[in-house]
Amino acid sequence: MRIGVLGAGQLGQMLALSGYPLGNRFTFFDTTGSPSADIGETLCDPSGATLQDFLAQVDVVTYEFEHLPLPLVQQVAAHKPLYPSAEALRVCQNREAEKSLFDALNIPVADYRLVDSAEQLADACRELMQQGAAAVVAKSITEGYDGKGQAVLRDPAEAQQAWQQIGHARLIVESFVNFVREVSIIAVRGREGDVVFYPLAENHHAEGILRYSLAPLPDVSASVQQQAEGYIHRLLDSLNYVGVLTLELFQQADGTLLANEMAPRVHNSGHWTQNGAVTSQFENHLRAVQGLPLGATDAIAPTCMVNIIGTLGDVKGLLEIEGAHLHLYGKSERPGRKLGHLNLVAEDLPTLLERVEQASRLLPGAPAPQFSFVPS
Amino acid sequence: MRIGVLGAGQLGQMLALSGYPLGNRFTFFDTTGSPSADIGETLCDPSGATLQDFLAQVDVVTYEFEHLPLPLVQQVAAHKPLYPSAEALRVCQNREAEKSLFDALNIPVADYRLVDSAEQLADACRELMQQGAAAVVAKSITEGYDGKGQAVLRDPAEAQQAWQQIGHARLIVESFVNFVREVSIIAVRGREGDVVFYPLAENHHAEGILRYSLAPLPDVSASVQQQAEGYIHRLLDSLNYVGVLTLELFQQADGTLLANEMAPRVHNSGHWTQNGAVTSQFENHLRAVQGLPLGATDAIAPTCMVNIIGTLGDVKGLLEIEGAHLHLYGKSERPGRKLGHLNLVAEDLPTLLERVEQASRLLPGAPAPQFSFVPS
Structure with missing residues (x-):
């Protein structure tokens, strides 16, 4: 079975190394311009490869990278079996959708608020600190990765600066968890x-x-x-x-x-x-x-x-x-x-x-x- | 480090799967016309690839297949580090050289004789059976692989037929070992x-x-x-x-x-x-x-x-x-x-x-x- 992988970094490489013994071969579709999988075949979107070329080569598609354009992933799903689903990806790409799902499933999370302005950020910070948080973490709703697009606030007065630094239209503000x-x-x-x-x-x-x-x-x-x-x-x-x-x-x-x-x-x-x-x-x-x-x-x-x-x-x-x-x-x-x-x-x-x-x-x-x- | 491999079958494929995590990449040189490694790059001698192309791509050379022309391997060794050495390959390719080395190192083997004709084969068979062997195995000196080029004799009278069946100029005749x-x-x-x-x-x-x-x-x-x-x-x-x-x-x-x-x-x-x-x-x-x-x-x-x-x-x-x-x-x-x-x-x-x-x-x-x- 030929496996198509969206993304072409080290996770894709290790998937391929594990898949050869299962009889699988791999085609990667890279959207970043800097693929590193270096095994099987890699098609680079920025170099002009088309999604059609990719889809024509593969039996099933998965991804090794979640910061993918959702329309691209939905287009893949329209033509080939895609696992995990585009809906799973959509939820994981969006902190608001993710937290809503946690809430709906009674999975406990740190207290949080959603804010659309620096003023709302200051209010949320004040409110969560009044409820006992020593600090709050503000994160952009989308495209958070490895600590980017985040700020820690220890005082509501820091809201204006944090808002500008993150530079997104909608943020989630979470109580800082004093975890072990x-x-x-x-x-x-x-x-x-x-x-x-x-x-x-x-x-x-x-x-x-x-x-x-x-x-x-x-x-x-x-x-x-x-x-x-x-x-x-x-x-x-x-x-x-x-x-x-x-x-x-x-x-x-x-x-x-x-x-x-x-x-x-x-x-x-x-x-x-x-x-x-x-x-x-x-x-x-x-x-x-x-x-x-x-x-x-x-x-x-x-x-x-x-x-x-x-x-x-x-x-x-x-x-x-x-x-x-x-x-x-x-x-x-x-x-x-x-x-x-x-x-x-x-x-x-x-x-x-x-x-x-x-x-x-x-x-x-x-x-x-x-x-x-x-x-x- | 780029590893060159002579031979391009499943052993080469499994070498490559083990070598990626060590940071290695692989180029195979196939002499058979039916490579199956299907990882890294494969150059096929029968399709016109040259040894020079292969050598230019690799830092060190090894092999996954011992039925290689010795002159080719010696040529490789003249240009790149080759492990195991061409001499090790020469000994392993030739049952006579192999048995001589076992003898020289006091590594016990089954009784054996070297023969160059059907008559000598009959004599060797008779002699080994007189010394207690219930049967003998005749094998060509070179290119034995997976039981090909071999015959079991239970009577010296079978020598003529065995000689013709194997069809090599020099054979090794070994006492059949009654092993556990x-x-x-x-x-x-x-x-x-x-x-x-x-x-x-x-x-x-x-x-x-x-x-x-x-x-x-x-x-x-x-x-x-x-x-x-x-x-x-x-x-x-x-x-x-x-x-x-x-x-x-x-x-x-x-x-x-x-x-x-x-x-x-x-x-x-x-x-x-x-x-x-x-x-x-x-x-x-x-x-x-x-x-x-x-x-x-x-x-x-x-x-x-x-x-x-x-x-x-x-x-x-x-x-x-x-x-x-x-x-x-x-x-x-x-x-x-x-x-x-x-x-x-x-x-x-x-x-x-x-x-x-x-x-x-x-x-x-x-x-x-x-x-x-x-x-x-």
Whole structure:
């Protein structure tokens, strides 16, 4: 089966590497002008390739990138099976639609307001702070990605400046959640509605970029895992979703979870599954979109994904670490760019944490790894 | 680093799939006219591509196929780093040179004779049978592959017919070994002479084609594993070998091992390492040829590789088996053709054997799996 992928970055490359063994071949449609998948065939919209060329080559279409023009995606869906659906993409592209869906499904989120002016932003900020928020986060409704188009406000007086800085006509303003940690759950829904869940991962960001994801977690009770599974299951069913969905969550001091946002695709916080789970998120996404049985999602061993950002660092040194699995994307070095990641696997958690320390020392600019379950 | 590969079949494809995450890209040089790697770039000699085109594109060269013209390989070595060396290939291409090396390194083999005529073949057969062989196997010195160019003789009177059937000017005649099972060891030697060994696998053939490889084995003592490691280590060092080497062995009733033959490449009996070992044979071969540290070879769990021969069978059914990892090569169905394999992984051996049974029932023509350590 020939798989068409909208987007042509590293997620597409890793999908293709997982799909070859399933007998799949890949055609990418790039809308950015800087594709990096470098496997199978890539058609570039900015270089004059047409959507018709792309559609003529593929049996089923998926995407690895959510910042796609919705009309393009709807046009794809009119001609070929598309998973996840254009409707799922529409909801995930729009924070207002996303939050409404969370509300409708009784998935708890931080308090929020929608605002259309600097004055409304100041009012929302005041109101949420009166209700106890130490600060608020204002985000554009659309096209948020990796911390762009966001501002933190600690005083309603900052509204005017934040409004201008973000520069969008409609914002969502959320109470800043005083969370213990950020976690994510990845789930996969097949064409027949069958669903599998990966264990929760703990995620650490620096400067808006994911740095570490660790799974499975030693201090997540079965009930918290079930809470996360329940939330994502409702989302999957309500969207009649097919493929991998990622839900980012905040875990609060009392252990409960608040939904942050979702991504309708394989996700950086799921890269640990390539070496740490029976079936990777990439393979399961492909199994789902072509109607194959889903693979087991059990963790094999404690695993930590370490992102390689900006510079490659000491690659030989990284490969010398026991249980290290390198995943480079074939991109050139550039500040803040995701160049690859390292999956570290170990027989137990203390050994894993030593290996993560070892790796972080070999990666220039990597923050010191600190996980919430490790005594400081 | 751009890797050049001589040969462009499924082994090359799997090398490339392992090499992308190391940041490698691949160019294949095909001499057969029927390449199937279908990843990276393939230059076809029969379609007019030149060796110069190939060499201009690559940083280092390896091969995935040993039936290559030696002068071509020597020409490659004159222009680019080639691993394993042309000398290693020469020895592996010629049963006489191979057996001489085994003899020189005190690696035990079945009794054998070299013959240049039907009369000498009859004499050798008589002599070996007088020394106790129940039968002998005559093989051409060169280009033996998957049981082709071979004949079994149970009587010296069959010499004339066997000679004509094989149709080569020089044969090797070996005592038929009354072995308990066929096993293989795969080892990897880096550019600095560092060596790692995978656990022995038990191999089952039908009609000259590998069907099952299972590893690690529950009934191999540390001393037998060490015996195999000692043999292959001597071979690696004596050839100043870089990359993956496979040594096929017969295990006799007393537990000891006799060398059968070696292959200077990643090997079908090592495919289990893709899902059953910390680092696959493919990744370790690539680490070796580009001077990177070798990865751990430990088995993760009991694993069995099941070849998919001729027809694809019930692919959905295969994917429904727990712990099943499918590896299709993207080839069309044809009797006797290797179309893919399935790696089955399980937490314990009885569970693994159940899954192998389950898989074999879904694969038309697959022989019933029977392993030597299972009571019949």
